[in-house]
Amino acid sequence: MLDKAYDPKPVEAARLASWDAARLGRSEPKDGKDPYVIVIPPPNVTGALHIGHALNNTLQDAFIRHNRMLGREACWVPGTDHGGIATQNVMEKQLKAEGKAKHDLGRDAFLERMQQWTRDCKATILGQLHRLGATLDLDREAFTMDEARGKAVYHAFKTLWERGLVYRGERLVNWCVRCGTALSDIEVEREERKGALYHIHYPLEGGGEGAVVATTRPITMFGDTAVAVNPKDKRWTHLVGKKVVIPLIDRAIPVVEDAYVDFEFGTGCLKVTPAHDQNDFEIGERHKLPSIKAITPDGKLSEAAGPYAGLSREKAQDAVVPDLEAKGYLRKKEDHKSAVQTCYRCASVIEPLLSLQWFVKQTELAKAPLAALDAGEFKIYPENWAKPYRDWLVNIKDWCVSRQIWWGHRIPVWYKDGEKPVVAESSPGAGWTQDPDVLDTWFSSALWPLAVFGWPEKTKDLAYYYPTSTLVTGYEILYLWVARMQMMGHAFMGKPAFPDAVIHGIVRDKSGKKMSKSLGNVVDPLVMMDKHGTDALRFALMHQAFPGKDIAFDEQSVVGARNFVNKLWNSTRFVLMNLPEAPKAYALGKDGLEAADLWILSRCQATLAKAKAALDVYDPAAAAGALYVFLWDEFCAWYIELAKGRLTGAEGPGKDAVRAVLVQVLSASLKALHPLMPFVTEELHAAIKPYAGESTDFILRGGYGGLTGDWSAPEIEKEMAKVMGAVTAIRSLRAQLNVPPGLKIKAFIDGPFAGALLGKHKAYALLLAQLESLEAGARPPQSATAVADGAAFYIPLAGVIDLGKERERLAKDLAKAESDIEKCEAKLRNISAAPNVPAEKLAEAREQRDSAAAKRDRLKETIAVLS
RNA sequence: GCCCAGUUGGCGCAGUGGUAGCGCGUUCCCUUGACAUGGGAAAGGUCAUAGGUUCAAAUCCUAUACUGGGCACCA
Numbered sequence: 001m002l003d004k005a006y007d008p009k010p011v012e013a014a015r016l017a018s019w020d021a022a023r024l025g026r027s028e029p030k031d032g033k034d035p036y037v038i039v040i041p042p043p044n045v046t047g048a049l050h051i052g053h054a055l056n057n058t059l060q061d062a063f064i065r066h067n068r069m070l071g072r073e074a075c076w077v078p079g080t081d082h083g084g085i086a087t088q089n090v091m092e093k094q095l096k097a098e099g100k101a102k103h104d105l106g107r108d109a110f111l112e113r114m115q116q117w118t119r120d121c122k123a124t125i126l127g128q129l130h131r132l133g134a135t136l137d138l139d140r141e142a143f144t145m146d147e148a149r150g151k152a153v154y155h156a157f158k159t160l161w162e163r164g165l166v167y168r169g170e171r172l173v174n175w176c177v178r179c180g181t182a183l184s185d186i187e188v189e190r191e192e193r194k195g196a197l198y199h200i201h202y203p204l205e206g207g208g209e210g211a212v213v214a215t216t217r218p219i220t221m222f223g224d225t226a227v228a229v230n231p232k233d234k235r236w237t238h239l240v241g242k243k244v245v246i247p248l249i250d251r252a253i254p255v256v257e258d259a260y261v262d263f264e265f266g267t268g269c270l271k272v273t274p275a276h277d278q279n280d281f282e283i284g285e286r287h288k289l290p291s292i293k294a295i296t297p298d299g300k301l302s303e304a305a306g307p308y309a310g311l312s313r314e315k316a317q318d319a320v321v322p323d324l325e326a327k328g329y330l331r332k333k334e335d336h337k338s339a340v341q342t343c344y345r346c347a348s349v350i351e352p353l354l355s356l357q358w359f360v361k362q363t364e365l366a367k368a369p370l371a372a373l374d375a376g377e378f379k380i381y382p383e384n385w386a387k388p389y390r391d392w393l394v395n396i397k398d399w400c401v402s403r404q405i406w407w408g409h410r411i412p413v414w415y416k417d418g419e420k421p422v423v424a425e426s427s428p429g430a431g432w433t434q435d436p437d438v439l440d441t442w443f444s445s446a447l448w449p450l451a452v453f454g455w456p457e458k459t460k461d462l463a464y465y466y467p468t469s470t471l472v473t474g475y476e477i478l479y480l481w482v483a484r485m486q487m488m489g490h491a492f493m494g495k496p497a498f499p500d501a502v503i504h505g506i507v508r509d510k511s512g513k514k515m516s517k518s519l520g521n522v523v524d525p526l527v528m529m530d531k532h533g534t535d536a537l538r539f540a541l542m543h544q545a546f547p548g549k550d551i552a553f554d555e556q557s558v559v560g561a562r563n564f565v566n567k568l569w570n571s572t573r574f575v576l577m578n579l580p581e582a583p584k585a586y587a588l589g590k591d592g593l594e595a596a597d598l599w600i601l602s603r604c605q606a607t608l609a610k611a612k613a614a615l616d617v618y619d620p621a622a623a624a625g626a627l628y629v630f631l632w633d634e635f636c637a638w639y640i641e642l643a644k645g646r647l648t649g650a651e652g653p654g655k656d657a658v659r660a661v662l663v664q665v666l667s668a669s670l671k672a673l674h675p676l677m678p679f680v681t682e683e684l685h686a687a688i689k690p691y692a693g694e695s696t697d698f699i700l701r702g703g704y705g706g707l708t709g710d711w712s713a714p715e716i717e718k719e720m721a722k723v724m725g726a727v728t729a730i731r732s733l734r735a736q737l738n739v740p741p742g743l744k745i746k747a748f749i750d751g752p753f754a755g756a757l758l759g760k761h762k763a764y765a766l767l768l769a770q771l772e773s774l775e776a777g778a779r780p781p782q783s784a785t786a787v788a789d790g791a792a793f794y795i796p797l798a799g800v801i802d803l804g805k806e807r808e809r810l811a812k813d814l815a816k817a818e819s820d821i822e823k824c825e826a827k828l829r830n831i832s833a834a835p836n837v838p839a840e841k842l843a844e845a846r847e848q849r850d851s852a853a854a855k856r857d858r859l860k861e862t863i864a865v866l867s
Numbered sequence: 868g869c870c871c872a873g874u875u876g877g878c879g880c881a882g883u884g885g886u887a888g889c890g891c892g893u894u895c896c897c898u899u900g901a902c903a904u905g906g907g908a909a910a911g912g913u914c915a916u917a918g919g920u921u922c923a924a925a926u927c928c929u930a931u932a933c934u935g936g937g938c939a940c941c942a
Contacts, residue, residue, distance in 0.1 A: 478937090571901065573901050841885075
């Protein structure tokens with residue numbers, strides 16, 4: 001016998017142990033069987049997983065289980081990402097806490113420590129995924145920086161080089177002075193900040209009124225190599241060709257004309273700093289201006305800043321502005337909002353900096369993914385992300401792939417004095433030194449779907465599992481990762497890395513704010529699992545995971561899901577209580593079935609189909625919702641109650657028929673729910689499967705099965721809707737008249753549906769409405785009335801009811817009925833007037849109108865009798 | 868600035884052309900033998916605004932407002 005309440009801990013532990021022992025996640029190529037493949041978005045080894053990972057991985061596990069149950073060879077590849085800058089930052093913080101810096105350790109010792117950290121972190125992450133019930137193929141665990149992935153990275157870099165798609169050049173790149181490295185364009189975030197626009201006078205060389213430039217960053221003036229004005233701007237024509245002097249350092253620079261300058265903005269004079277601004281860089285190229293670096297890679301002013309050299313950007317700003325003001329150069333200072341670029345890893349302000357970096361050409365690589373998208377060979381779910389994805393590929397810029405950090409794949413290029421650099425998968429020999437920089441962590445991530453299957457080797461796995469099937473990730477890395485995997489997939493395999501990408505939302509806190517450590521609103525998935533169970537957490541997330549939408553996470557939703565799990569537990573418990581102890585299979589047959597049985601079978605079949613269809617299109621919320629409503633509201637609230645009448649009766653074919661329906665519906669539903677809440681469904685299914693005539697050891701191995709036979713019965717569904725409507729009407733009446741729920745009462749019935757309720761459905765009405773008796777008859781005196789679809793009920797309550805109150809109640813019902821009729825008639829008028837409405841629509845509208853009218857008439861009659 | 872989503876009862880969200888639903892919350896009643904992690908009942912929304920299409924619009928179209936996001940930006 002099951003306990004009264006579900007206790008997740010022991011069940012989860014036992015199930016995990018049995019799944020592990022059976023190696024349920026294991027996959028191998030199988031001839032003649034379709035593979036279904038997901039590669040995990042490898043979490044960075046920066047710490048433990050958060051609730052967003054729980055969402056991401058629950059989705060994947062649901063899809064994997066679903067497809068495995070559909071008979072595909074499901075393979076879910078686990079792994080972790082070395083995480084480049086992000087992980088190095090974590091380690092630097094740790095070192096700082098110990099009062100050290102990475103240079104104190106030196107590169108080798110630092111990397112050694114990183115490796116140790118990585119080992120610990122991987123264990124934590126894999127442990128959490130295991131706890132979540134993730135059916136990963138653990139034998140395939142990969143790491144973006146392990147040996148096999150290293151080979152793939154070097155091979156890819158070399159191949160791209162050989163195809164002319166890799167180059168080294170001095171370009172203006174996004175430089176994070178805190179992380180001390182270049183970043184690619186998409187690793188930079190923009191945010192609007194309040195600042196000031198400074199109008200600064202650059203006097204004419206030799207004295208006199210010169211140009212007044214407007215700038216948000218006065219400190220870049222030390223890198224100015226020109227002042228530019230628009231050729232059409234008459235105000236400044238007199239200065240063109242002359243020279244002006246940069247204040248404070250007295251360096252003369254030319255005034256040039258360039259159409260880029262917007263004379264509506266600021267003063268119409270633009271200071272040109274080619275080394276620190278993309279647009280200025282381009283102006284510089286056009287006018288062959290020199291570049292002067294005013295800011296060093298560590299974020300300090302350079303020698304070019306004269307007396308300010310060595311100051312940090314912030315300190316320099318605080319020194320330069322007052323000096324300009326004191327010496328009369330500052331003509332004006334106005335409030336100004338400007339977009340500031342920040343590092344996506346540390347949020348510090350990005351410095352555009354001219355430096356020598358490695359790049360991958362993108363335009364060529366983007367062509368195949370674009371074609372695949374247009375041809376429908378690659379789909380994004382939900383599809384509204386397809387356009388941004390497309391736009392990004394169309395407007396793509398070259399990818400800066402070198403990073404000036406230590407943690408990552410060393411760039412596979414070797415240098416030697418007097419020789420050309422050599423790109424190779426290993427050192428060309430003695431005397432050559434390898435490039436000290438490492439590759440962007442996303443370079444190895446981009447190769448993930450290939451590299452996990454052994455690429456560049458032509459392995460059996462690669463042939464069988466590539467392309468993968470579905471990629472599941474958040475929209476924040478659509479370009480950073482998804483697009484690049486497609487580019488690499490096409491470049492090296494000639495096929496998309498996956499035909500489907502599922503883009504899910506972010507888990508936010510309950511008020512919709514992003515979770516962050518600083519806000520203190522982060523939710524730890526492990527805490528949720530400990531408190532409410534893993535199935536509850538999974539179901540709560542899946543229930544709300546509408547395609548592409550963010551989730552406002554409230555612990556209450558987990559409590560709700562926990563209650564649902566408990567409901568399942570208890571409904572199974574009830575079914576088991578009504579089965580003989582000695583297991584015996586109950587197969588579905590037509591014999592002995594009543595309306596309620598046919599109804600629940602029809603509803604069950606429809607629900608299973610809906611859930612399956614929803615998972616097929618990556619809509620777990622729709623699947624979860626359909627199963628939730630079916631199991632709680634239809635199976636538990638109505639069917640089990642309806643079945644009780646026969647279950648308490650004598651043994652016989654009728655009783656066995658009910659048992660068969662209970663067992664089969666429950667079994668099929670548990671299996672349908674299994675991808676979403678694997679633990680409790682496995683546990684409960686194991687308990688009832690002997691009665692369902694099933695013997696497979698795990699749901700995953702047995703598959704869905706479903707109900708045998710076709711049970712669709714729309715007429716029965718309509719009929720049962722009337723029965724339930726009648727019961728609800730009586731219950732409502734009882735509640736309003738304060739009839740104690742336990743008290744059985746007599747009732748009389750009238751109307752077209754009375755025959756059915758007095759005949760085949762009588763037991764249902766007696767049972768669910770707590771009636772002592774139900775008889776045909778007109779309204780007796782001193783009684784209350786409940787009007788349902790097709791029937792009126794009269795409950796004699798001699799001396800108990802208040803006639804005034806009863807009239808009031810009925811008047812309210814009548815008003816509702818009148819308004820219903822009005823709506824129905826309006827619709828009917830519309831439809832009969834319209835030329836192109838199908839006959840069935842017309843009939844349906846008539847039926848609706850007639851039934852509403854009948855209800856009104858019955859109410860009117862009753863009110864007439866009462867007055 | 869361009870583009871995309873969203874705007875539905877107190878809160879969080881479904882619903883896509885035919886009389887507005889769910890969860891949580893609220894109110895009332897109930898510990899009847901699956902479950903108080905439960906059962907029954909009730910209150911509460913003219914579906915952002917203004918137009919339009921249609922016999923019929925929360926649902927389609929157009930504008931507007933607000934919110935969120937993506938992209939690109941004038942220093």
